[in-house]
Amino acid sequence: MRFQINAALAAAAVLFAGGVSAQELVVRIGHVGPTSGPIAHLGKDNEMGARMAVDELNAKGVTIGGKKARFELLAEDDAADPKQGTAAAQKLVDSKVLGVVGHLNSGTTIPASKIYSDAGIPQISPSATNPKYTKQGFKTTFRVVANDEHLGGTLGKYAVTQLKGKSIAVIDDRTAYGQGVADEFEKGVKSAGGKTVGREFTNDKATDFTAILTSIKAKKPDIVFFGGMDAVAGPMLRQMKQLGINAKLMGGDGICTGELPKLAAGSMADEQVVCAEAGGVEGEQKAGMDKFKADFKKKFNADVQIYAPYVYDAVMVMADAMVKAGSPEPAKYLPVLAKTNGYKGVTGTIAFDEKGDIKNGALTMYTYKGGNRQQIAVVR
16 A cells, blocks of 8 residues: 555656646756956856846746746856866766857867767857867857957958058967967958068966067067957056057957956056957947946946857857747757847847858957047947
C-alpha cells in the first residue's frame, strides 16, 4: 500500500513539474566580458547592457512558440585573457546556454568562437572588431558593430584628409584588437596619400612608455595613433605631456570612453584626442539612444561607457529570432538569426551579411572638451 501511495505521489510530482515546464520556457543566455582587470569598467558596462535587456524581456512577458519565456542571464568574467575566455566559453556551453552575447575583446572573442561553433550555439559580439572573427567560416558568429577594416581605415583617412596629418606615428598593444586596428589605420593613411613615420609596440598591461615615446618624439609627429584600450591610453597621454609631445592622439573604440579623461589625470588638452566608436546613430534614431542612456543611468546609477547599447541590442536581436522561429533551440532559431534584416534597435537598423557582419555599419567620431566626450560626426 505504501508503495502504491508513493508511486502515486511521484506520478503527481512528475505531472506537476511537466505542467510548469509546459507553461514556461527558461531561456538561458550567456554573457562574457572582462569584469576584472584594467578594463573592468568596460566589461561591467557590457554586462549591465545585457541585464537591462533580459529584465525588459521578462517584464514584457515574451512568448516563444506559445509559451511564456523567462530569460536568465549567465554572466562570466574573462578578464580580457584568451585562456580565461575559452574557459568561460566552455563553462557556458556546459551550462546549456541557448545563445551567447560577447566577448568584448577580439583577443577573447576569436578563440571562444570555435567553442560556440562546435557546440552549435549562436554568438553575437557587441564590440569585437577584428575582421578574422567573422572570416573563420563559422555559421554561429555575428557582430553588431563595424569591423576594423572600416574602423581603422576610416580613422586613417580622417587623419590625413580632415586633421591634415603630415607626420603620423603608430603604436599598438600587440593584442588582436590593437594590432588589427593599427594595421588598418596604416592602410587608411596610405590610401589617403599620407605617410607614417614609425611603428612602435607595447602591451595591454604596460604603464611605462618612456622608451617608445622618446623614439617617436625624435620624429616630430603631429599625430600619434594608438591601437589599444583606455587603461593604457590614459597613462600614455600623461607621459606624452611630460615629454613635451604635443601631437594629437588618435585611437579606435578601445580608447573612446567616458573614463579616458580620468585615466589621463588632467593631462589631456581640449580636442587633443580624436577617436571613433564602431557604431553610431543620427537624426530620429538619436532620440532612442538618448532614452536608452537615461534609462540606463536610472537603473544602474552609472553612465554608459561605450557598448552597453550594443549588448542590449544583441540580446534583443537574439530573442527576436527565437520568437520568429517559435523556439529558443539554437538549431531552430540560428537560421532565422542569420537572416535578420531591418531590425530596429537602439543602435540603429540591424541586418547581417552572409559572414555575420553587420551591414552598413556606422562609425561615430568623437573628441574631448572640458573632460567630456563630444560627437564630431557619424560616418558610414
